[in-house]
Every structure is written in C-alpha cells, then in structure tokens.
Amino acid sequence: MASVSVPAEGARPRGLLRRPTATTGVWSWITTVDHKRIGLLYGATALLFFLIGGTEALFIRLQLAEPNGQVLSADTYNQFFTMHGLTMIFFVVMPLSAAFFNYLIPLMIGARDVAFPRLNAFSYWAFLAGGLFLYSSFFLGGAPNNGWFSYQPLAETSAGNGANFYAAGLIITGLASTVSAVNLAVTIINMRAPGMTLFRMPVFIWMGLTVQLLLAFSLPIITVALFEMLFDKRFGTHFFDPKTGGDPVLWQHLFWLFGHPEVYVLILPAMGIVSEVLPVFARKPLFGYQFVVFAGIAIGFIGFGVWVHHMFAVGLGPVANTAFAVSTMIIAVPTGIKIFNWMGTLWRGDLRFTTAMMFAIGFVGLFVIGGLSGVTHAVVPSDFQQTDTYYIVAHFHYVLFAGAIFGLFAGLYYWWPKAFGRRLSEGWGKAHFWLMFVGANLTFGPMHMLGLQGMPRRIYTYPARLGLGFWNLVATIGAFTIALSVLVFLANVIVTSRKAAQHEADPWDGRTLEWTTSSPPPPYNFEEIPAVHSLDDHWHRKYAEGKGGTLVPVPAGGADHHAEAQSGGHGIHLPGPSYYPIVASIGLPIIGYGVVYPKLWWLAIAGAVVLLVGLYGWALEPSAE
C-alpha cells in the first residue's frame, strides 16, 4: 500500500497549464509537492519568522529594561508585543512543528508521501500568504496592537486597520492549518506501512495525530469569532458591542475555546520530539510507551474542557470557576505522567549527552517549572492575584519558550543529519544550548518575581518608584543572552553547511523507520515499503537481547539497511509537481485586502477569481504528462 501516485490516465486532456517538470532551482521549490521539501520550506520560513519575532521581543525588553523607557512609543510597543505573540505562536511554533510533521510523518510511518501532496503545498503557501499579509500591515498604517487575544470591544473599536488585518490574516492561516490538519491526520490514519499498527507508531506520530485533531476541531471556532469581529468592524453588526446588547465575553469564550487547545497544539509536538530523542540517547526503550500515548490523548481531550481558566477574573461565578479549576488540575495529571515516564526512560540509561539530548533534558526540567506555575493558576483565588501580571508571562514563556522551543531545537539537532546529511557541530551546539538555557532562565525567571510584585502585563513603561527596575534589567540581559544563543545556532548552521556531507543513514543509532533510509532520503523515501514487526522496529532489526538483557547486534542487515538507492527508484510513481497550490493560495490575501479596504472591494472578487482558477486548474490537472 501507501503508494500515493495518482493512477495514470494517459489520454486525458490537458489542464490550464502544463504540469511543471523542473526538479532543481526556484521553480522546483515553488511547484514542489514533496512532503520533505514542503517540510523544509515550513522550517526555513518558521526560523525566519523566529528572527523577526525575536527582534520584536528584544525591542520590548529594551523598552522595559529600565523605568520610563524611551525606546518605543506606546503605540509601537503595543504593535510589537501583539505581533511578537502572533508571530511566535502562528508563524514560529506552529509551522516549525508542521515542518517536523511534514518531513517526518511519512518517513516514520513508512509512506512515500502524505495523503494529499498538492493540498500539502497549498497549506504551506496559504500559511506564508497569511503571514506576509499580516506583516504587510506594518507598512499599511500600523499592525494589530491589541494583543494576540484581541479582547473585545477594545480591538474592534480601536482606530486603524490593525484589527482587520488581524482577523483576515488569522482566517487565512487558520484555513491553511485546517487543511494541513485533515491532510496529516488522514496520512497517519490511512497510510501506515504494513505491520505499523497504531500501537507500533512512534510517540511523535501519536502526538502528531492528536495535534491534527485538536487543530481540526478548534480552528473553526476561532474562525467564527474572527468573522464575527470582522463583520462588527466592516458591516456594522454588534456581536461584541456591549452598548447594543452584544457580549464581549462571547469573544473570550470563542477565543479561548480555540486558544486552550491551541496551547496543546504548541506543546504536544515538542513532547513527541522529546519522547523520540530521550530513548535514543538513553539507549533504552521509552518507559511506559502506552502511558505516554494515552497521556497525550488525554491531554488532547481534556484540553477542550479547561478554557475558562483564562477567564477566572471575568466574573462567571463560583460554579463555573470551580468546575474549570478542577478540570485544569486534572489536566496536570497526564502531563505529570509524561514527565515521570521521561525520567523513567533516563533512569539507568546509557546516556549520551549530545546537543539534542541536552535540549530534550532541558525541556523536561524547564517545562516542569512552567507546569508548576500553571497549576498555581488553576487555584482561582491565587489566579485572581496573578491575572494580567508578569507571573502569567513567566508561566507561558516557560512552557512555550523553555518548553516548546527547546523541544523543537532538540528535534532540529536530532533530525538535521537526516534532512541534510550532516550533523550540526556539537561544540557550537553545546554553546547554543548553555547560552539559551541560561538566557531563558535569566529572562523568564525574574518575571515570576515581577508578577508577584504586581507588575502588570502589556504596559509599555513603569515609574521608578515601583522598584521594578532591577529584575526588568536582568530579564533584558537574559533576552540578549537568548539572542546570542540564536546567533550561535545560525553560525552552527553555516559552519555545518560548509563541511562535507557524511550521509550517515543512522548517525544516532536510532529506533524508528526514518533512520532506515538514506540521509537525505530519496524523493520516494523508501525503495521498498518496510514491513514493521514491532514498536521501535528499526532498533529490533539491529539488536537482539542476549543473556542478562544485554544488547547483541544482529549481524546482517541492521544499521546499513539503507543501501537502498541501487535501482534509483525506477518504477515508483510519485505525484507530480504543480503550479495550482500556489496560484490558489495567492488568491487568499488578495481577498483579504479587499475585505480590509472597503474602497478596494473589487480586490475581493479578483482574489476569489484567482482562487477559483487555482482550484479548477487543480481539479482538472492531468496526473502526468
């Protein structure tokens, strides 16, 4: 199974455009439908946005470094903290996770591509279009400046077009993510190699499936909220306008009903990565595989039932607050299960402290800090004191930066040799890790103190007499330490790319299927679709258990199982590249501009035409020429 080639139908009429044929150069990337290339595009774009969002953070920290900061004006500050949040969530952590999912899901389940390769390309281009659309607002009269949560009616009554760009931009990226979620979920459910039963899937794939379902069921909710906000602004409806009977709390419900599952969308991929990295470098199977899997699924389910803990201070009443306090405490249980399983995995393992391993261990340690401060939010009276203070900022940066970003960096160091045929330098890598580890704690640790001292979030300056200057300065120094660590990472990438490629198929003595094929993998991934006989199948092909539980290498096959490229993949049908995904996705921001600017309404029609041309060309595209 798992051959995704469209059945050849030779004599079918041509589509609008010839099917593209380039295999190298810019056009090959623009028209690619190869999941690995799309994964790399996602990754490169996310890292670029990471630099932009990080720069915004540095400006924020410069402004707050001392009392009465003069670096940014209040309005610029508001734009920067809003775009920092939006960028890091929607254009860094989500697409970087999508990069790993795209690249690895087919490789780890033994498939040749995702279920819908052109749809996959469309997801990427629509995501990019949404990001550029949102960022264009900086040059068109000001970016969104009401926070990533965009509370109403503040956001929809604020002057300028920022809120319109926010709503339209997030609808576009939401569409991209929904499409991608359906695509990847179908891939995992339907396209596993023979023998790869659900409970032989790597944990990363399980987390992938959970994340896709979370996205598919939470994004439509915020889409509705965004449309209602857009209608309020553009068509004069009153959804969130309290003056005429509208209810601003509806926005908060819809937003957080999406927003909390979104939190798990951001963290579960990193948890999946860590669950792959720790066993490999501890040379032990993951402790309690089923527990980790079920804990992930439980987090996914319960994640839909805790959103009101973002709204304890709204005044929904003691019954609602108590119920959601309890559900929030319950969701800490599966998270704790995972932490203990990771520790069990390390226990008496044969640890190898590679950079990937250090980032994974760093993730576990720092995520616990973020998780514990999270539990303090579940206690309603305590949360009342913490709401809208820097304590909250400290909490979610510990889980999203020290958590998600550390996990994603572990993944980058771990799978880099698979994608590029070279290991990133360990020396630079360790410098990167330690700088980032110190920087993260230096930046976000003091924010706990600041929050408990009463420093509110979202303020652009504070007077000297409050005595908040010291810890703010420490946090700013920490932020620049993080920036330095990112520069070290970039230097590492450059240094590594100048070295000769080693093309090791299995550099880390891995356990999962992606290490059976060459590095980088051929376009068709596997010469022959592997047959899977157990969890960690690749490991069991390499090692058998000897007396007393010692590992005995299996003589034949094993690690150099990758010697695959002999026939060069002749006879393997792969989906052809296509122009239409990018054509269709270009229509979306054009519609967006038409919606944002009433005088340019005709752009909406023009964009819809482009979208339709793309979709019809797509539907009628012959499978091969």
Added chain:
Amino acid sequence: MAQAVHEAHGADHETSTGLPNVKLGMWLFLASECLLFGALISTYVLYRGSIGEGVHPIDVFDIAYTSISSFVLLASSLTMVLALSAIQRGDQVRLRLWLMTTAMLGMVFVGGQVYEFTSFIREGMTIKTNVTSGAFYTLTGFHGAHVTVGILMLLSLVVLSGLGRLGQERSQVVELVGLYWHFVDIVWIVIFTVVYLIPAGTAR
C-alpha cells in the same frame, strides 16, 4: 484496529481504515465544519430573542415560506443519492439529470434565501439593526454560502460529465460532493429548528 504491542510478530495487521484517503479526508473536513456551525449556532442561541432596538427576526419570519424552501433543500438530498446511483450504474444521462436537478433545487433554496433577505431588509431588518439580526444573517448567510459552493461543485460535475470526463470509475467524486451536500442539508435541519421553529424568549 488497535492491537496490543505485544501481539505476535507479523506484518499482516490492519494499518489502514480501508476507506479511500479522499473519503476519510472529507469526513474529517465535515467534522471540522460541525464545529464551525456549532460556534455560529451557539452565537445565535446566545443572541436569539429580542435584544436591542428595532425589527427582530421573529417579527418578520414567514415560517410557512421558509418551511417550503427547507423542504426543497431536503428533497435535493434524494436527487443527490439518485445521481450517485446513476453514475455507479454508468448511466451518464441520468447522472447529469439528477445532478442538474439537485443543483436546481439548491438554487431554488438559495434564491428563496436571497428573496427572504431582501424582504426582511425592506421590512427594516438589516444586518446592522441589532445584535439578533446580525447573528441571524451571519448564521444563515454562512449556510447559504455553503450551499452555493455545493451548487458550484454540482454544476462542475455536470460539465465534466458532459465532456466525458466523469466516467463510472470516478463515481467517488460524485460520492464526495454528495457527502458535502448531505452535510449542508443536515445542518440546515438544525439551523431551521433553532432559528425558526423554537419560540424565542422575551426581551432581555
């Protein structure tokens, strides 16, 4: 299909649902759409009744009229099934006939909605009038847009069949469009009930 990890070695376990990818994808997409309409319907339920000044939906509803157009839309599910049955038998003429009928019924429904909207606006209820009218137009408008997309797909299928590019072996395409069409119909049953049939509460 979730076998235990410890089960006997061997590569013969189910690793697929057996459903074609496109069909599974369509089901997942429709599941996602349920949440879209769920959020829209929730908003309407929150704002139904007579909130704010001016003309409200309950003042202008013509339930008999909307019942008839609802019946027309529901009837189109039958013709959709007949179209699928026709292509599975390889009967291209009846395929086009039933696809066309389905599209026509859909157009009658959307046309009815356009007429309904314009008459409401004449009676003084626009999308801006109050929070309830805004929620009404948004919910029913989203549904109307979904029906319109469905009509476009149906007409495209008619053209494809006319060009001879929708042979019996591609009956799955018709089935997928059918799944979408039935979904849009079923959602309308909920919307019609919630918006028109359940008596709205008094003013808040």
